[in-house]
Amino acid sequence: MIRARKHIVLTMIGRPVWIAIILVALIAAGCGRAPEPPQGKMIVAASIAPLYDFSRQVGGSLVDVELLVPPGASPHTYQIEPAQMKVLSRASVLVLNGVGLEYWADKAVDAADNPRLIVVRTAEGLPIVGKGKDPHHPSGNPHVWLDPRMAIRQVEAIRDAFAKADPAHSKVYAENAERFIQKLRALDEEIRKRVKTFRSRSFIAFHPAWVYFAKEYGLDQAAVIEESPGKEPSPSHIRKIIETARKLKVKAVFAEPQFSPKAAQVIADEVGAKVLILDPLGQPPNYSYIETMRRNLDRMAKGLGR
Numbered sequence: 001m002i003r004a005r006k007h008i009v010l011t012m013i014g015r016p017v018w019i020a021i022i023l024v025a026l027i028a029a030g031c032g033r034a035p036e037p038p039q040g041k042m043i044v045a046a047s048i049a050p051l052y053d054f055s056r057q058v059g060g061s062l063v064d065v066e067l068l069v070p071p072g073a074s075p076h077t078y079q080i081e082p083a084q085m086k087v088l089s090r091a092s093v094l095v096l097n098g099v100g101l102e103y104w105a106d107k108a109v110d111a112a113d114n115p116r117l118i119v120v121r122t123a124e125g126l127p128i129v130g131k132g133k134d135p136h137h138p139s140g141n142p143h144v145w146l147d148p149r150m151a152i153r154q155v156e157a158i159r160d161a162f163a164k165a166d167p168a169h170s171k172v173y174a175e176n177a178e179r180f181i182q183k184l185r186a187l188d189e190e191i192r193k194r195v196k197t198f199r200s201r202s203f204i205a206f207h208p209a210w211v212y213f214a215k216e217y218g219l220d221q222a223a224v225i226e227e228s229p230g231k232e233p234s235p236s237h238i239r240k241i242i243e244t245a246r247k248l249k250v251k252a253v254f255a256e257p258q259f260s261p262k263a264a265q266v267i268a269d270e271v272g273a274k275v276l277i278l279d280p281l282g283q284p285p286n287y288s289y290i291e292t293m294r295r296n297l298d299r300m301a302k303g304l305g306r
Contacts, residue, residue, distance in 0.1 A: 045087050046095040047102045049282040050145040053289040055095050057180040058158050071283045074258050076229035080104045088112035092165040098123040101142035120161035122154035147212040148188040152181050198304040202248040206256045209280040225263050245271040252303025254278040276303045
């Protein structure tokens with residue numbers, strides 16, 4: 001969903017009446033217009049690395065994309081800083097995931113007070129799972145980008161937002177998006193073929209990032225280590241995971257580079273499983289969503305393909 005924010009505040013004290021009349025007429029004529037096209041490259045702010053890459057793919061040489069949540073940080077716990085606020089004050093488009101992932105977004109947008117800023121929440125309108133089940137994510141599980149078919153829908157939302165912000169280049173954005181979508185479709189087929197070779201289907205994840213991936217490709221995210229964002233798992237929770245892993249004969253426990261693998265290693269040692277690192281976000285600046293997903297697939301194969 002795309003949201004354009006427009007604020008016009010005028011002060012006329014001490015001005016001649018005819019100037020006021022002209023200004024009012026100009027303002028009225030401007031109501032309902034699309035945002036003015038950016039001068040030079042369009043500045044785009046993207047919350048997380050996958051959306052950063054999607055935005056670069058759609059915008060190509062017409063955009064400068066700034067990443068808000070830096071490498072190594074979690075969007076669940078990140079606190080936006082003055083440098084990111086400065087980016088928002090200059091950007092034409094803010095690309096968010098939505099579904100509660102960027103809890104800080106609304107306040108940041110209001111504080112930036114940028115009348116040209118178009119906000120696109122790329123996951124809105126997608127079939128979201130887990131609504132009302134997690135108090136930390138009451139809107140549902142936000143990790144839709146880890147399913148390439150969902151990622152296609154996000155790319156389409158970005159394309160539409162860019163076209164609204166910069167109508168003169170809408171055809172270029174559409175062509176760029178279509179090229180990237182074809183690559184995402186090929187990735188989807190590649191994943192399906194690889195997953196068919198896996199001997200195991202169940203795995204333990206650090207947090208519930210892989211639910212959409214598992215659902216789409218016939219895998220089972222049997223349990224998650226982190227119950228709440230940024231909160232260490234309790235001993236009783238770890239015991240329950242160990243019981244589940246033994247029951248399902250889990251061979252792989254997937255940790256994440258943004259968090260300590262200590263709890264994952266404890267569980268793996270107890271059940272004779274491997275600890276492997278899956279990265280749901282990736283590491284800019286030389287970041288590729290497709291290559292990151294392929295690396296994740298290779299690591300899944302090491303854990304589940306034996």
